[in-house]
Amino acid sequence: MHVYTKQLLEFIENSPTAYQAVDSSAKILDEQGFVRLGAQDAWELEAGKGYYTVQNGTSIIAFRMPAGKIDSVMLAASHSDSPTFKLKAVCEADTGDYVKLNTERYGGMILSTWLDKPLSLAGRLVVKGEQGIKTVSVKVDRDLVLIPNVAIHQNRKHNDGFAFNAQTDMMPLYGMSSAKGSLMATVAEAAGVKAEDVVGSDLYLYNRTPATIWGADNAFFSAPRIDNLMCAYGTLQGFLQSAAAQNTLQVWACFDNEETGSRTKQGAGALWMRDTLERVCEGCGTDLRRVLPASMMLSADNAHAKHPNHPELSDAQNAPRMGGGVVIKANASQSYATDGISCAIFSEICKKAGVPTQSFANRSDSPGGSTLGSIADTLLPMNTVDIGMAQLAMHSSYETAACADNAHVVNASRAFFETAIKLDADGNYHI
Numbered sequence: 001m002h003v004y005t006k007q008l009l010e011f012i013e014n015s016p017t018a019y020q021a022v023d024s025s026a027k028i029l030d031e032q033g034f035v036r037l038g039a040q041d042a043w044e045l046e047a048g049k050g051y052y053t054v055q056n057g058t059s060i061i062a063f064r065m066p067a068g069k070i071d072s073v074m075l076a077a078s079h080s081d082s083p084t085f086k087l088k089a090v091c092e093a094d095t096g097d098y099v100k101l102n103t104e105r106y107g108g109m110i111l112s113t114w115l116d117k118p119l120s121l122a123g124r125l126v127v128k129g130e131q132g133i134k135t136v137s138v139k140v141d142r143d144l145v146l147i148p149n150v151a152i153h154q155n156r157k158h159n160d161g162f163a164f165n166a167q168t169d170m171m172p173l174y175g176m177s178s179a180k181g182s183l184m185a186t187v188a189e190a191a192g193v194k195a196e197d198v199v200g201s202d203l204y205l206y207n208r209t210p211a212t213i214w215g216a217d218n219a220f221f222s223a224p225r226i227d228n229l230m231c232a233y234g235t236l237q238g239f240l241q242s243a244a245a246q247n248t249l250q251v252w253a254c255f256d257n258e259e260t261g262s263r264t265k266q267g268a269g270a271l272w273m274r275d276t277l278e279r280v281c282e283g284c285g286t287d288l289r290r291v292l293p294a295s296m297m298l299s300a301d302n303a304h305a306k307h308p309n310h311p312e313l314s315d316a317q318n319a320p321r322m323g324g325g326v327v328i329k330a331n332a333s334q335s336y337a338t339d340g341i342s343c344a345i346f347s348e349i350c351k352k353a354g355v356p357t358q359s360f361a362n363r364s365d366s367p368g369g370s371t372l373g374s375i376a377d378t379l380l381p382m383n384t385v386d387i388g389m390a391q392l393a394m395h396s397s398y399e400t401a402a403c404a405d406n407a408h409v410v411n412a413s414r415a416f417f418e419t420a421i422k423l424d425a426d427g428n429y430h431i
């Protein structure tokens with residue numbers, strides 16, 4: 001049961017930001033014989049072969065060509081980013097005694113979970129060399145900074161719902177005053193480049209707390225970035241394990257910037273996804289528009305489990321539990337893309353595969369979250385189901401889920417990729 005969990009925890013450890021999440025995924029795809037395609041290349045695609053393409057270093061689309069013509073697309077999409085803090089352009093601030101770093105929020109995190117724990121920096125550097133300007137992904141692999149709390153004696157309101165301020169309370173401590181001006185040299189060294197060659201950067205904090213498997217019967221695991229690397233890794237495994245299809249284009253995608261609304265050139269709201277599928281279809285004489293009605297998207301992003309201390313925060317009848325199987329998320333205003341048809345098709349797929357499912361809905365007096373599913377659908381209209389694995393403390397810097405669900409997401413997505421949906425002239429779906 002713990003094989004998938006251990007693999008996931010290694011993937012998370014190697015993926016402190018979206019840059020490394022894509023690097024880690026590309027490495028796995030390389031090992032499986034997938035061929036990397038450049039956007040500027042002419043794509044010559046062979047039946048039965050696997051390919052992938054990367055955008056901005058933070059989003060990735062992999063696909064396996066069917067043996068025959070493309071009748072449908074089975075696509076699983078997740079996201080590579082997680083809430084964190086990004087360094088500002090002038091990022092060192094000298095207090096007179098110490099050097100702290102100047103950051104701003106990326107996404108909507110639980111601020112308090114970032115305090116009093118070892119943190120470090122990762123992301124990418126932009127480096128100028130004799131060959132031109134290039135990007136280098138970087139992870140500073142040691143405890144480098146920490147955001148210290150104020151003592152209880154100096155803030156008696158700490159336990160009374162204290163509101164942390166992102167500009168004043170969340171600046172990480174980096175060093176003594178003597179360390180001023182040394183940060184970029186430290187990061188450059190970790191990247192194996194010269195500090196004077198660094199001409200740009202996109203650097204983020206990451207939580208260094210190691211992942212752990214814990215609890216009675218080792219039922220749970222905790223780690224940074226479970227949302228959404230649990231779904232990214234689980235659907236990737238399902239994709240790689242699935243048998244090649246006769247007439248289905250199998251696609252695994254992982255997008256950046258879900259946590260900030262998906263509306264970037266590499267986000268699920270970009271034309272990139274549709275362009276990529278059009279390019280594949282055109283290459284084999286297929287009209288994508290004719291393929292979409294029988295196609296399906298699995299928008300995979302974790303769900304809120306019923307909280308052991310706060311069950312009242314969940315809807316009474318649609319409150320999933322950790323370990324209970326794949327969660328199907330639905331929302332009347334379509335912040336989740338699930339509808340009656342997509343829910344029915346996916347439920348049938350899971351039933352056939354022996355994977356348990358459960359349902360999630362927000363409390364009717366709470367707006368809840370949203371996912372990339374409905375955003376991607378506006379550019380790529382197809383039946384879409386929003387799913388996820390039940391977890392606690394979403395957007396904490398250290399989240400919790402159930403080990404058993406790692407097998408559930410792999411098994412469900414493998415069965416999904418192996419399904420060929422047919423839509424007949426009378427509007428009946430055959431799966």
Ligand SMILES: [Zn+2]
Nearest residue numbers: 227228301302
């Ligand atoms: Zn998410």
